[in-house]
Amino acid sequence: MKNIFTYGGQPAQRHLTVECMKNNKAAGKRMTQVTAFDAEEAEAAEAQDIDSLTIGCSNTAEIRAAAPHIFITAAQHMSQYVTEDEALGGAIEAMSHGADAVYSPRGLRTIERLAREGISVQGHTGLFPARATQFGGLRTIGKTAEEALSLMQDFRRLEEAGAYCCEVECVADEALAELKKHSKLVTVTIGAGSSGDIVLSYMADLCGDTENPPRHAKAFGDLLSIRQQLAAERLRALSRYRAAVLDMSFPDDATTVSMPEAELEKLREGLHKTLPVHQ
Known part of the structure; x- marks a missing residue:
C-alpha cells in the first residue's frame, strides 16, 4: 500500500x-x-x-x-x-x-x-x-x-x-x-x-x-441469464398481483389490520350521531 x-x-x-x-x-x-x-x-x-x-x-x-x-x-x-x-x-x-x-x-x-x-x-x-x-x-x-x-x-x-x-x-x-x-x-x-x-x-x-x-x-x-430470470419473475409477480386485486383475494386477512368489534360499534354510533341522516 x-x-x-x-x-x-x-x-x-x-x-x-x-x-x-x-x-x-x-x-x-x-x-x-x-x-x-x-x-x-x-x-x-x-x-x-x-x-x-x-x-x-x-x-x-x-x-x-x-x-x-x-x-x-x-x-x-x-x-x-x-x-x-x-x-x-x-x-x-x-x-x-x-x-x-x-x-x-x-x-x-x-x-x-x-x-x-x-x-x-x-x-x-x-x-x-x-x-x-x-x-x-x-x-x-x-x-x-x-x-x-x-x-x-x-x-x-x-x-x-x-x-x-x-x-x-x-x-x-x-x-x-x-x-x-x-x-x-x-x-x-x-x-x-x-x-x-x-x-x-x-x-x-x-x-x-x-x-x-x-x-x-x-x-x-x-449475469445475463440471471437478470432474465429476475425479469421473468417480476412479470409473473405483477400478473399475479393484478389478478389478486381484481378478484378481491388481496388484500386478505393476513395483510389487513382489523378494529376490535366493540370499537367498530362505537365508531358506527358516533358516525350516526354526528353525521346527517340521508333520506
Missing part, C-alpha cells in the same frame, strides 16, 4: 500508482482494468484485487468512496467537453474527487493542457468508436505495416504531449507487440491482444451481462 496525497490535497492510500505501473511495464508484469459504473461494481472490483478502474468523470466521488484504495482513471467522453478549458475544469474536478488519472480521447493540445497542470493523462490510439466512419467502420487497426507505423507516430506524439499512458483499442496483436518495444507509454489494451501492459474489459462483458458482446470480449460469468 502506497501513502499519497490526492490532487485535492487529501491523504490517501493506493495499491497502485503511476510509478508502480511504469515499473510493472518495465518488469513485464501485466495488470488488470475494468469499468465500474456504480459503487457496487467498484467495491466488487477492489475486493477481487483488480488493479485499476476506468469510470465516468461524473461519478468519481461515489466510486472513490466505495473503493478507497484502487487506482481510478476518470474517463472524459469524446463530446463531453467542447473546449480545452472545459476539459481542464472537468479533469481538475474529477481529480479533486479522488481520481488518480484522467482519460481523454481528444486531441494532443487537450492532453498537453491537462498534463501541464500535473494531471496524469491517458490518451487513445487505434480504433476510435466515436470516429469509426473515418476508419471505414468498426475494424481492427494495424493489420498492415503502414497502418501500424502510423500508430507508432501516435505513441510518440502522446509521449511528447505529456501522456503517461495510452488506451490501444482494436489493434493487431503482433503490431502492438512490436510497437510497445519503442514506447515508454503504459498501454491499456482492449481488443488488441495479449501484448498490453494493462488489459481492459467492460464489467458487463466479463460478467456475461451483454446480449451481443463485441468479438474481443469474453464472459467469465452469466
Whole structure:
C-alpha cells in the first residue's frame, strides 16, 4: 500500500500508482482494468484485487468512496467537453474527487493542457468508436505495416504531449507487440491482444451481462441469464398481483389490520350521531 496525497490535497492510500505501473511495464508484469459504473461494481472490483478502474468523470466521488484504495482513471467522453478549458475544469474536478488519472480521447493540445497542470493523462490510439466512419467502420487497426507505423507516430506524439499512458483499442496483436518495444507509454489494451501492459474489459462483458458482446470480449460469468430470470419473475409477480386485486383475494386477512368489534360499534354510533341522516 502506497501513502499519497490526492490532487485535492487529501491523504490517501493506493495499491497502485503511476510509478508502480511504469515499473510493472518495465518488469513485464501485466495488470488488470475494468469499468465500474456504480459503487457496487467498484467495491466488487477492489475486493477481487483488480488493479485499476476506468469510470465516468461524473461519478468519481461515489466510486472513490466505495473503493478507497484502487487506482481510478476518470474517463472524459469524446463530446463531453467542447473546449480545452472545459476539459481542464472537468479533469481538475474529477481529480479533486479522488481520481488518480484522467482519460481523454481528444486531441494532443487537450492532453498537453491537462498534463501541464500535473494531471496524469491517458490518451487513445487505434480504433476510435466515436470516429469509426473515418476508419471505414468498426475494424481492427494495424493489420498492415503502414497502418501500424502510423500508430507508432501516435505513441510518440502522446509521449511528447505529456501522456503517461495510452488506451490501444482494436489493434493487431503482433503490431502492438512490436510497437510497445519503442514506447515508454503504459498501454491499456482492449481488443488488441495479449501484448498490453494493462488489459481492459467492460464489467458487463466479463460478467456475461451483454446480449451481443463485441468479438474481443469474453464472459467469465452469466449475469445475463440471471437478470432474465429476475425479469421473468417480476412479470409473473405483477400478473399475479393484478389478478389478486381484481378478484378481491388481496388484500386478505393476513395483510389487513382489523378494529376490535366493540370499537367498530362505537365508531358506527358516533358516525350516526354526528353525521346527517340521508333520506
